[in-house]
Amino acid sequence: MGFKTHTEGGSWTGGGTEVFNCNLNERNAIDTAFNFMVSSGIPCLNRTGGLTSLSNCLSGKTVSSVEIDCRGSSCRSGVFGTAPRGGNSINMCDLGLPPSGLAVDTDVTVFHELIHSCGGGELDSWSLENHCYNGHGTINPGPTTVSGFVGETSDLGGGLRAGTFVVWEPGTGRVFVKVSTGGSWNSSPTISRGAELNVNRPSYMVPPPSGGGGGSWV
Secondary structure, three states, X not given: OEEXXXXXXXXXXXXXXXXXXXXXXXXXXXXXXXXXXHHHHHHHHHHHOOOHHHHHHHHOOOOOOOEEEEOOOOOOOOEEEEOOOOOOEEEEOHHXXXXXXXXXXXXXHHHHHHXXXXXXXXXXXXXXXXXXXXXXXXXXXXXXXXXXXXXXXXXXXXXXXXXXXXXXXXXXOEEEEEEEEOOXXXXXXXXXXXXXXXXXXXXXXXOOOOXXXXXXEO
C-alpha cells in the first residue's frame, strides 16, 4: 500500500525506475491531510457522538495502509477525488492537489474519500465533511449531487432517509447521526436520529434551491 508508482524507462527485458504517481509536493500535502484528519477530523466525530464505528475505521487509515494514486483514470472534470465505497484506496485529482487546489482542498478531499473507504455513501461523506471541516475548505454539495442522495439511501418513512452513518430529512435539509438500536438475526434494528450535524440545510433540501455548489467528490 502507500503511494502508487509506475515504471519509467527500461525495456521489454526489464529495468527502469519506479516513480511515484504523486509528486513530492502532492505527497507532502496528502501527508498533511492525513495528519489533519487525526488532529481535527476524528476528534470532531468523537465529539459529535454516535460515530464510533466510523471513527475507529478512520483511525486505522494511514498513508502506508491505503493505496493512494494521483490523477488516476477515475478523475474527470470538476472532481476533487474518488474512492471505491468500502475499499482501501483513494484517487486524488487535480482540484484536490497542489498547485490547482489549496492545502484545505487536499485536507477535505482526503477526509471525504476515506469516509467512502469506510463504507460511507455520498450523503455520509458530504454531510460529515461539511460538519467537521466547516471553515476549513469544505463546500456545499450541488443540486445534482443532493438529488443523487435519494438513490443511495433507504426510506425510513416519516420523511426520513438513512445512509450508512447519517439520517437525512430531504424536506428540511436536516442531517443527523444515524442511531441503530435492537435487531437480531431475524429482525432489523430500529433507526432513529442522533445528534444533528452542522450543514447548510437549504443545500440539502430536495428539490434543492437553484445555484450553489461547486466541484465534487465522488
